[in-house]
Amino acid sequence: MDFDIVIVGGGLAGLALAAGLRRAAFSVALVEGKLPGTPAGWDARVYAISPANARFLDEIGVWPHLDRQRVAPVRVMEVFGDGGGRLEFSAYDSGVAELAWILESSLMQRELWETAKRQGNLSLFCPARPQALEFSADAAHLTLADGRTLKASLVVAADGADSWTRAAAGIEVDWKPYDQLAVVANFATEKPHHGTAFQWFRQDGILAWLPLPGNRFSMVWSTPEAHGRELLALESAALCARVAAAGGGRLGQLERVTPAAGFPLRLMRAPRAVAPRLALIGDAAHTIHPLSGHGINLGFQDARALAAVLCRKADPEDCGELALLRRYERARKEEVVLLQTVTDSLQRLFRPASGPLVSLRNLGLNFTQHLPVVKDVLVRYALAS
DSSP states (O other), X not given: OEEEEEEEOOSHHHHHHHHHTTTSSOOEEEEOSXXXXXXXXXXXXXXXXXXXXXXXXXXXXXXXXXXXXXXXXXXXXXXXXXXXOEEEEEHHHHTSSOSEXXXXXXXXXXXXXXXXXXXXXXXXXXXXXXXXEEEOSSOEEEEETXXXXXXXXXXXXXXXXXXXXXXXXXXXXXEEEEEEEEEEEEEEESXXXXXXXXEEEETTEEEEXXXXXXXXXXXXXXEEHHHHHHHHHSOHHHHHHHHHHHTTTTTOSEEEOSOOEEEEEEXXXXXXXXXXXXXXXXXXXXXXOGGGSOHHHHHHHHHHHHHHHHHTSOTTXXXXXXXXXXXXXXXXXXXXXXXXXXXXXXXXXXXXXXXXHHHHHHHHHHHHXXXXXXXXXXXXXXXXX
């Protein structure tokens, strides 16, 4: 079977790319191993979506169809250091309606999947798993486990941090394990959060509370692995008490809404995002520490940039030509490198320490709090990313 573009991976970035190509004169295939799941109740895995990416989701026809009762705006963000430092960002002060939106991962994936099913130029292969990938001068050949072969001018790896496609193409990446777990769970609260996101830089890691609709929030506690295992082993009441105490009781007593889960944290850098007839997007191209909340925002911007490059190509150009794909790579490199560097530096800066370093990092938070121009620059960057 012949296609112009084959996307391997039906996660958020891969589906967003497919939707971004819906009006293009390309024949597109998407290969995914399983249908999107629908968790009972609330999904413990949530993302902070920047306004720029909310606009992108609107452009590709997804945003208007999301269940608004499961989407929460972030209007204020309060950041606390481990020695008295404090920094606050306000949508009102920045002249915008919201700083971000908090959405469940499964909610976005289901709506993206439904959008893909309605797309006229897209063929879905699901459940299907890739088995072999070969490249020639004029095409890529992807063989599926059931024996079918998909021929394409371009293959896009959108199959996550442990990308089979990237490995099959011979691209080796640099891994930096943080020896940390991101412990996630959702909680109901005694007090309303008023659209406020909280983040604490603590001696035992970085704790974030992200507002959900109603009196609920989603927790992400990025913490050393031993402490993360301890949190995961706690009974519900003990976990609620521990999380409430860690947040200084800001939202009163807590009730756990979803079981806690843990995900290992790793920084991954790929030496290149493209090769002849291959492009990497999302976690297949890069991973970052979750303290900035930008992981999926980077993936959506990858999808947006690659779709734009492909849709703007001249008619004689082959969509798998390296010269064309390098336009995408150049468009994304600066932001990816910057965010990887900043988040990696921040997590190292706020690792457990004592003495001058504690004073310095908390002084930095307080200093920034009293520089409105610097705060405005930080907010404007976050809104556009």
